[in-house]
Ligand SMILES: [Mn+2]
């Protein structure tokens with residue numbers, strides 16, 4: 582089992598490897614907004630689990646299993662962003678919600694969500710119908726439940 | 736700001752009050768699978784935040800603000816269940832995923848998800864179209880990506 586924190590690290594290391602070809606402790610620390618010492622500790626744990634390893638000259642690299650997991654994390658993150666975007670959620674809320682939600686999505690839930698995203702992409706007329714429906718809903722909901730939502734927005 | 740744990744407590748106390756008219760420490764402990772001493776500690780915190788209070792004869796009760804929050808938690812939980820059920824996710828996965836996801840859903844994301852659930856309820860022909868699409872997807876996906884998903888299911 583991976584912890585949410587391990588998932589974030591694997592995703593970040595995977596992204597850095599793809600972008601730059603290497604993943605430095607300082608870059609990981611900046612992206613995840615943690616201390617370099619925390620990064621070092623987590624890398625040790627990921628090393629024990631055989632998800633990362635150190636190679637002479639190249640430095641930190643993902644093992645094949647680590648790379649597979651990192652790719653999965655990245656795909657899941659992107660898919661959730663696409664899904665919330667499709668629902669009309671704003672970008673800053675998407676960023677915040679996805680960082681939390683992604684760690685609690687089972688593979689089977691992910692497959693179903695992915696299908697829904699593809700479904701709307703394949704049938705844009707259904708997506709437009711939903712879009713109209715959502716705007717109408719938002720209009721009528723505003724009058725009656727602004728109070729409820731204020732409490733939750735706090 | 737409420738912590739995920741506070742949200743679970745408020746939801747549970749709200750449910751017990753609705754079902755039985757009172758919320759006993761022992762019942763809360765059983766439902767949340769925690770020690771009674773943890774319940775007592777959390778009730779103190781919720782009391783400090785004015786979400787619960789003790790009334791002579793009645794015992795633990797929710798304040799109006801606590802009741803509002805508990806109701807919101809309960810609605811959010813139900814709505815997420817409805818949403819995943821609509822996607823065709825299995826019941827045990829729904830239970831597991833919702834307990835994690837619910838704490839990371841912003842009010843605006845919740846409103847959009849709610850609209851999607853209502854949209855499919857209002858237009859069952861679209862839901863059937865999605866259902867067919869999803870089954871087709873699941874069939875073709877099985878061949879090529881069983882390997883990927885195995886890694887994540889672990
Ligand atoms: Mn992420």
Ligand SMILES: [Mn+2]
Nearest residue numbers: 746812834837
């Ligand atoms: Mn819940």
